[in-house]
Amino acid sequence: MIKSANIRWGVGFVMLASALTLTLFGMSQSQVASVNESHDEHEHSKHREYRSDKQGRMDYQQECGGCHLAYPARMLPAVSWATMMSNLSDHFGENAELPAPQVAIIARYLVTHSAQPGDRVLRRSTQTAPLRITELPYFIRQHDEIPMRMVKDNPEVGGFSNCNACHQNAATGDFDEDRVSIPGYGRQHF
Ligand code: HEC
Ligand code: HEC
Incomplete structure (x- = not known):
């Protein structure tokens, strides 16, 4: 009897304490509920992101690995991939066009894994959107x-x-x- 009363009191205290904390931070119960929801939503979207990244890699290898190696995304900066993906009908003299949804998913994959400012592949590169890995100063130095x-x-x-x-x-x-x-x-x- 006493025990359960204690427990109930304990629960009540925790609820009161959290209500107080919430009041102090200016949050209502409904806001808390929505924070919890958006936490779930966040986990879901992380999962979705992972799946679409995996899909992106598979699509990339499948669609862009037929005529040549599916070059590593980290060899060109994001702006290069974005530029290239927006002009696939004129791809180094070839037509490499793809359906729009696939362009989007591959572009997203490439941009996500692209070379970042400061990466050694971009060392001494002055072009804003180089389209060829083989024309990067880093590449030329390694192969000259x-x-x-x-x-x-x-x-x-x-x-x-x-x-x-x-x-x-x-x-x-x-x-x-x-x-x-x-x-x-x-x-x-x-
Ligand atoms: C129909 C064939 C074909 C398809 C499909 C294709 N490419 Fe290419 N790609 C080429 C050709 C041809 C070149 C020029 C190669 C050369 O100069 O020897 C090239 C060159 C490139 C280069 C520059 C390589 C270098 O010299 O540094 C990149 C990067 C590239 N492609 C990315 C892609 C991406 C991304 C896709 C998919 C969206 C794709 N390619 C699909 C034919 C293709
Ligand atoms: C004709 C053969 C050949 C081709 C084709 C070639 N490479 Fe190389 N690559 C080499 C050799 C040989 C070296 C080592 C050079 C040395 O001994 O310093 C090298 C070095 C490199 C390095 C430096 C490796 C390290 O350990 O530091 C990278 C990165 C690289 N290549 C990327 C590429 C990429 C990407 C392509 C295609 C766009 C490419 N290579 C095409 C022969 C080639």
Whole structure:
């Protein structure tokens, strides 16, 4: 009897205390309810975000990985991806158009994972929206000692845009210079 009365009192006290706290912070019960709701809403939207990011990555690999490697998003800044995605009908001389919903989901994925100011891939880059990774000063510096006969004039490579010809693990985002092998020339050090 006494016990349950105590418990009831305890509950009442907690309620009073929280009511007081709420009053002090100028919040009504209905505002608290909506905070709790928006917490749930937040968890849901985080879950949705995760799912759409995963979907974005899958769509990106599927739709943009057919003609060439699905280049890592972190190799170009957000504004580059946004520019590129808004003009897919004229994509380096090709038509790479996609339905609008897919453009949106892929663009979102690319922008989310894009290079950020200060990242080493953007070092010394002066263009606001470079569309080619292969024209970034960082890229050029990493590759400027490789003779053209191993690249452009190499039928198994064809050009620097064909990353995975030399970086065999490029699809997993691995560009480590210790794991480069140039077709017909093998492992080279420059
Ligand atoms: C129909 C074929 C095709 C499709 C599909 C395609 N691309 Fe391309 N992409 C090209 C060609 C061709 C080039 C130029 C390659 C070259 O110069 O050797 C290119 C170049 C690029 C480059 C610059 C590479 C460099 O040289 O640094 C990026 C980045 C790129 N594409 C992103 C995308 C994205 C994102 C998508 C999906 C929305 C996409 N591509 C879909 C054909 C395609
Ligand atoms: C012709 C072969 C070839 C192609 C094609 C090529 N690379 Fe490379 N890449 C190399 C070599 C070789 C090195 C190492 C250079 C050295 O020894 O300093 C390298 C180095 C790099 C590095 C620096 C790695 C490190 O450990 O610091 C990055 C990043 C890179 N490449 C990205 C790319 C990307 C992205 C593409 C496509 C857009 C690409 N590469 C295309 C041959 C190539």
